[in-house]
Amino acid sequence: MSRSVFFSLVIASVSSAQESEPDAGVAEPVAAVVNPVAPATAVEVDAGVAVAAAAEEPAFKASVHGSVRFAGSYVNAFPLDADGTRLSPTPIESRIRVNPELRYRAFGLVAEFDAVTGALYGTPGGNLVGARVPFPALKPAELRQLYLEYRWDWGGARLGLQTNHFGLGMLANAGARDAEPGDFGHQHFGSLAARALLLTRPFKSWGGGWLAVEPVAAFDLVVRDSTVDLYDGDRALQGIFGVRLNVDEKNNLGLFAIYRSSRPLNSITGERSTDVLVIDASAQWRFFDALDLGAEVAGITGTTTQTRTPENPLIQVRQLGAVVKANYKVGRFGFLLDSGFASGDSNPYDDQLTNFRFDRDYKVGLVLFDQVIGWQSARSAWRAADANLVGVAPEGVSLLPTGGAVTGAFYVFPRVRVRFANLVDVYGGPLFAFATAPLTDPFNTRVLAGGVPVNFLNGLGSGMLGTELDLGASIKHRFDFGLTVTAVLEGGLLLPGGALSDAGGKPMGPVGLGRLRLSAAY
Numbered sequence: 001m002s003r004s005v006f007f008s009l010v011i012a013s014v015s016s017a018q019e020s021e022p023d024a025g026v027a028e029p030v031a032a033v034v035n036p037v038a039p040a041t042a043v044e045v046d047a048g049v050a051v052a053a054a055a056e057e058p059a060f061k062a063s064v065h066g067s068v069r070f071a072g073s074y075v076n077a078f079p080l081d082a083d084g085t086r087l088s089p090t091p092i093e094s095r096i097r098v099n100p101e102l103r104y105r106a107f108g109l110v111a112e113f114d115a116v117t118g119a120l121y122g123t124p125g126g127n128l129v130g131a132r133v134p135f136p137a138l139k140p141a142e143l144r145q146l147y148l149e150y151r152w153d154w155g156g157a158r159l160g161l162q163t164n165h166f167g168l169g170m171l172a173n174a175g176a177r178d179a180e181p182g183d184f185g186h187q188h189f190g191s192l193a194a195r196a197l198l199l200t201r202p203f204k205s206w207g208g209g210w211l212a213v214e215p216v217a218a219f220d221l222v223v224r225d226s227t228v229d230l231y232d233g234d235r236a237l238q239g240i241f242g243v244r245l246n247v248d249e250k251n252n253l254g255l256f257a258i259y260r261s262s263r264p265l266n267s268i269t270g271e272r273s274t275d276v277l278v279i280d281a282s283a284q285w286r287f288f289d290a291l292d293l294g295a296e297v298a299g300i301t302g303t304t305t306q307t308r309t310p311e312n313p314l315i316q317v318r319q320l321g322a323v324v325k326a327n328y329k330v331g332r333f334g335f336l337l338d339s340g341f342a343s344g345d346s347n348p349y350d351d352q353l354t355n356f357r358f359d360r361d362y363k364v365g366l367v368l369f370d371q372v373i374g375w376q377s378a379r380s381a382w383r384a385a386d387a388n389l390v391g392v393a394p395e396g397v398s399l400l401p402t403g404g405a406v407t408g409a410f411y412v413f414p415r416v417r418v419r420f421a422n423l424v425d426v427y428g429g430p431l432f433a434f435a436t437a438p439l440t441d442p443f444n445t446r447v448l449a450g451g452v453p454v455n456f457l458n459g460l461g462s463g464m465l466g467t468e469l470d471l472g473a474s475i476k477h478r479f480d481f482g483l484t485v486t487a488v489l490e491g492g493l494l495l496p497g498g499a500l501s502d503a504g505g506k507p508m509g510p511v512g513l514g515r516l517r518l519s520a521a522y
Contacts, residue, residue, distance in 0.1 A: 065099040067521035069178070071186065073122075075371055078511045080129075080379035082444060082458035082503065087375055090122035091135045093188075106152060112145035112163070118188075130381030130397075134360075134374040134404035136188050144190060155200035161223065164191035167254060167282025167296040170323045170340075172225065173361035178519070181425035181474040182327065182336045182417040184490055185363030185370055186517060189403075191225040214244045216256075226360045226403060228262060236262040236274075250286040255279075276302030276317055290329050297322040304353065306399070312351040319343055319356040334417035336429070340364065344408035344437020355437070360403035364411060365431040365468045366492030367513050372500070373439075373465075374404035376456040384443040400442065409465060410434045428471035435499040438462040457502040464497030466507075488517040 070093065077088040095117040102109045118138040147160025165174035175190025197218040203210035222228045222236040242256030262274040282296040300319040307315050323340040345355040363370065381400035415429030439461035440453045455461030472490040479485075494511040501507045 059105050061103045063101050065101075065522060067095075067097045067519060069093075069095045069097075069186075069517065069519040071515060071517040073513060073515040075367070075513045076511060078372060079457060079508055080376050081383065081441075081456055085128070085379065087124060087128070087379075089124070089135070089371065089375065091119040092121040093119050093135065106150055108149035108151070110145060110147055110149060111143075114139070114142040114144060116140065117142055124375075126382075128382065129375060129378035130385065130401050131378075132381070132398065132401035132403045133378045134188075134370055144192060147195075154202065154204045155198070157199070158195065158197045160194065162193060162195045162197070164193055164220075164225065166256065166280060168284070168294050168323055168325060169362050170296045170321060170358050171278070171280060171298050173359040175361040178488075178517070179363060181419075181472070181476075182334055182415055182427045183363070184366050184470050184472060184492070187361040187363070189224070189226075189361055191359065191361075192223040193220040193225075194223055195220045209245075212245050212247045212252075214246050216240070216242050216244065222260075222262075226357065226405060227399065233265045234262065235265050236260060250284060250292065252285075253281075253283045255281045272306045274302070274304040274306055274317075276300050276304070292325075292327040294325040295323065300356070307353055314351070315353045316351055317353045319354055321356040321358060323358075323362075332419040334419075334427075336415040336417065336427075338364065338413040338415075339411065340406060341410050342407050342436065344435060345440075346437045355408050357402065357407040358405045360405040362406065363404075364406050364413065365433075366470050366490060366515070367494040367511050368431065368433055368466055368468050369402070369406050369409070370404040371513060372494060372496075372511055373407075374402050376441075377401045380441045380443055380456055408436050408439065410436050415470075423475060423477060425474045425476075426472070427474075428469070431468040431470060433465040433468070433497075435462055435465055439465070439499050454503075455499065455501075457500065457508060459498075459501035459503055459505065461499050461501075463499050465499045466494050466496040468492055468494045482522055484521045486517075486519045486521075488515075488519075490515045490517075 072092045073090065075089045077086045079085065080087050096115040097117075098113045098115070100111050116138070118136040120138055123133065123135050123137075143161065145161055145163055147158050147162050149156065149158045163174035163176060164172040165176070166172045172191050173187070175187040178186040195218055197216070199214055199216045201211065201214055203213050218240040220236075220238045220240070221230070222234075222238065223230045228234040228236040238258055238260040240256060240258045242254060244255075245253040256279070258278040258280070260274070260276050260278070262272075264272050278298060278300050280296065280298040282294075284292070284294040286292050298321050300317055302317045304315050304317055305313065320343045321341065323338070326337045328335045340358070342356040342358060343354050345353065358364075378401040381397055384397045384400065411431060411433040413429065413431045415427055417425055417427035419425050438453050439455045441456045441458075441461075444454045444456065444458050445451060453461065470490070470492040472488065474486065474488045476484065476486045490513075492513045496507040496509070496511070498505070498507060
């Protein structure tokens with residue numbers, strides 16, 4: 001079976017907790033992997049201010065912030081597989097988030113809870129698609145963060161459950177912020193880790209630019225990310241070391257090295273093991289108070305047995321991902337340009353795994369990645385695990401669904417935003433996406449095509465993924481007493497390309513989406 005679509009090893013990483021919403025039977029195991037790593041962002045400990053502030057402010061402080069979000073989407077029916085199975089997702093989602101915080105001098109206790117979070121209605125059941133889908137199932141409650149923090153004049157430390165976010169969020173994303181006007185989509189998941197973290201500013205006494213230099217070290221037990229879920233029996237440990245030039249939120253550079261080792265709980269030797277090293281570099285900088293530029297690039301190298309076959313019991317991981325974002329503001333106009341690259345895997349049967357996958361909360365457009373490929377890959381996983389079709393499910397099949405993430409693709413996404421009366425933003429533009437390697441469905445490839453790589457519709461899966469036209473409008477108002485209310489209406493139309501064609505070479509028909517999101521934050 002093909003492993004190019006299964007895995008692109010996503011590491012869980014050092015991360016910043018500051019991001020809260022302002023607002024069976026195939027003979028061999030399935031060859032697949034999905035980023036075993038997702039680098040980590042340094043915690044946003046404002047080390048240089050902590051002690052001075054403590055002298056000027058009350059010794060004890062308590063605060064509670066919260067938000068409520070409701071959203072409804074409609075997608076016209078589109079094909080999930082070569083047999084003509086179709087799906088029209090219409091999820092109705094909710095989320096209540098509460099962020100209590102206690103501080104006594106340099107000590108802090110921070111928590112974050114979600115309630116009634118996930119899809120209330122409108123998503124398919126387990127008799128149609130696999131478990132990893134673009135919309136999470138409804139949960140009555142979820143603990144996202146609970147950690148202790150201590151700050152001193154030249155550093156800070158945290159211990160406990162924390163969200164992971166690094167750089168632009170391509171590899172590790174806290175899933176805490178919905179898109180600002182000009183960007184599209186909203187986040188559902190978030191990467192979580194039980195973490196011990198140390199951040200310092202050792203050159204603070206030197207003054208000047210040395211104040212911004214921050215070495216960071218952390219050790220994680222990954223609780224959840226795009227690849228691992230501790231509650232499903234996965235165990236991933238990782239060590240992180242890096243350094244940031246942290247001037248402020250809009251001006252920073254970071255370079256991190258992450259080593260990750262992943263095994264199932266109570267595993268036997270060699271079972272589903274992954275050992276990888278990730279190097280991740282990111283930068284965000286503002287020029288002339290008008291131009292914001294950001295970039296992130298990550299390389300992953302190591303070995304895994306999660307995609308092993310009888311011919312290749314140990315697979316070499318070699319993956320590359322990169323994103324660039326630009327936002328230029330002039331008057332009430334904004335001009336945005338996003339571009340990204342996720343390496344693909346042109347040979348699913350060798351001993352190299354090169355398919356890269358972004359974090360599923362890093363959103364690009366509305367329809368192609370988040371809906372069509374997200375649901376088609378979930379259908380593929382269900383078929384590959386269906387005892388009536390294959391007998392015993394191949395190992396690693398649960399990692400086939402992308403969850404809506406960008407994978408094996410290159411894209412360019414220019415957009416324009418216009419603001420009216422400092423209250424309403426209207427924005428939109430075309431997304432052009434291309435496959436960096438043939439889009440491959442392991443079930444179709446092995447069972448239906450006799451080993452010839454084919455996509456979810458039994459087509460060749462190469463070339464252009466499609467052109468997507470996205471348009472949105474946002475109304476946002478902040479009241480004097482601190483409440484911010486937002487309403488967002490978005491729509492997208494995907495015109496599929498040759499990579500989403502059927503066995504006769506005919507691309508699937510257009511797919512449209514409409515979504516309304518209402519939120520309030522305090």
